[in-house]
Amino acid sequence: MSASSGTGDETTGSVQSVDRALTILELLAADGELGVTQIAGLLGVHKSTASRLLATLEAHGLAEQLPDRGRYQLGVGLLRLAGSTRVRLDIVRESRPIARALAADTGETVNLVILSGTETLYLDQVEGPSALQIHHWVGRRNPLHATANGRVLLAHASRAEQDAIIAAISDDRRRLPALTARTVTSAEALRAALVEVRHRGYDVAVDELEIGLTAVAAPVRGADGEVIGSLSVSGPGFRLTTDRLDDTVRAVVVAAGAVSRRMGFSGTVTMTAV
Template sequence: MTVNGESGSTIQSVDRALTVLQLLARYGELGVTEIATKLKVHKSTAFRLVTTLESHDLVEQHTDRGKYRLGVGILQLAGATTAKLDLVQRAKPVSQRLAEIVGETVNITVLSGHEALYVDQVAGSAALQLHNWVGQRIPLHATSNGKVLLATVSGPRFDELTTGPLKRFTDKTVTSREALRAQVDEARRRGYAVAVDELEVGLTAIAAPICGADGTVVGSISASGPGFRITADRIPDVAAKVVAAGRDVSRRLGWHGH
């Protein structure tokens, strides 16, 4: 009974905290007493709620009148979402065109924690029984997208992202950090990464970086398909098209480099 009670209490607290954010979004600024009245809770409960939200920068206190308003943490959360949505929207026509040209599946990914996160996917004409990867995460060390994203980070960040054992998915998966670093260095030099049979036997993928307006890499674009279609002699041609697509998306995001 105690566990259930604690669970219910926790959910109620989360619900009240979210309601506080909605109230501040609606009214702009509110004092603790006003928040307590609108929530129909004791003033001490309202104070604990805003104090917790304040510790996460989700609300801030207006020093002149002691009232609370939404904090910069809200902007950071919204900004992260907006950036991903903007990337998807700007990349969509390019992804569709690339999928049409190469006939294979095109994916857009971003670095999320220690993995790559799929944020968009377009099926090519040759793709059959397509698995929808949007919203799913993939390992950095065993994928072309992951290697492109790893190629953009600093040495210490690379070590952090590849700490611990690298999981083996197939006989071709790179599980040595030294070998992975060499592949990532090569991807950085040539402007794209290739993964053949590394995540899944029979799957070949080629990825290139996408830059934001300031020139930093914000994501990657890839074309992937079965090895019998993306053969070794076809990889250079597909890679050139993927790299061109990455530059096109980058320009749409405001990048003016070469």
């Protein structure tokens, strides 16, 4: 057998295993509880195959065995996954009217962003009436260190998470990727910037991701006070000039606070003097 055909067989087998595992979850969702023999029969596989698939699902918390009967049911890990999806859907829904008002007020593009691994992930976007060339950000990922949204999210992560992310995106000389001449490329400088961002309650990025692009971002908090996202206004530097930044910062901070309250946050939104 050739190497290429062997790789194909392995890929086919892996896809089949994933398909069977997902089918098990669907069966458990429909029936509530099932034994290994029942699952094997419904899948049309040997009992040992069903047992291995269930063991994998159980290891990830997606299925769990009932101790008194030996049958399986859906695991609590699915609640964690569903909860994450629900939070994303909720924050988009709750932020949309505020984002529209902010876009109309500033004339610029408003983005809603979350932390995803070592990058930002753009969940929603509302274009302002002044937008000439629209950046389609939804679904896009950007570097944390080179964006106002990214630094807002990273500034409110735990120190351990900050350390892990900075280590992951730094080279062996602790340098960060430069996207423009204005990008922060020193890990130490980034750490200092994160302290400032957390203290003042917002961040501003000018020409750091792209030359000519300015962005202002502020944190969105959940009911427990933890930062769950970032709301930003971005636009060309010739419109978001220095004399407009103060008003834009205030508008973004107020809007992010309004989204936070819609997400259940009852604390005080703070911002140092602009």
